[in-house]
Amino acid sequence: MESRLENMSITNTEDIKHHTTEQTNFVATQAQHAMSEKIQNTEEKLEHCIRHEAERMNESQASSFQQLGSTLQETRTQIKEVKENQVKTQGRNRNVMSFILKDD
Numbered sequence: 001m002e003s004r005l006e007n008m009s010i011t012n013t014e015d016i017k018h019h020t021t022e023q024t025n026f027v028a029t030q031a032q033h034a035m036s037e038k039i040q041n042t043e044e045k046l047e048h049c050i051r052h053e054a055e056r057m058n059e060s061q062a063s064s065f066q067q068l069g070s071t072l073q074e075t076r077t078q079i080k081e082v083k084e085n086q087v088k089t090q091g092r093n094r095n096v097m098s099f100i101l102k103d104d
Helices: 002-103
Strands: none
Touching: none
């Protein structure tokens, strides 16, 4: 009888171990799937954020380049005006000098 009880006890212990292992594997598999899903969602959110930030930076850079282009155009116009004024001033100076030299 003792041997029989001992065998039943061993069998029950083995059943408990087997059941515990199955449950542990099931929970681990569920956790792994949940983590995989969470990682995928996080990757998608991160990708969206990066794409949005890149678009924002591109728009900002385009605006900056447009402002730079306008500033360059204004500077070119001002340089052209300064050169024209220099030519006019030099012409006047020559006229004044020749007038002064004629009077002497």
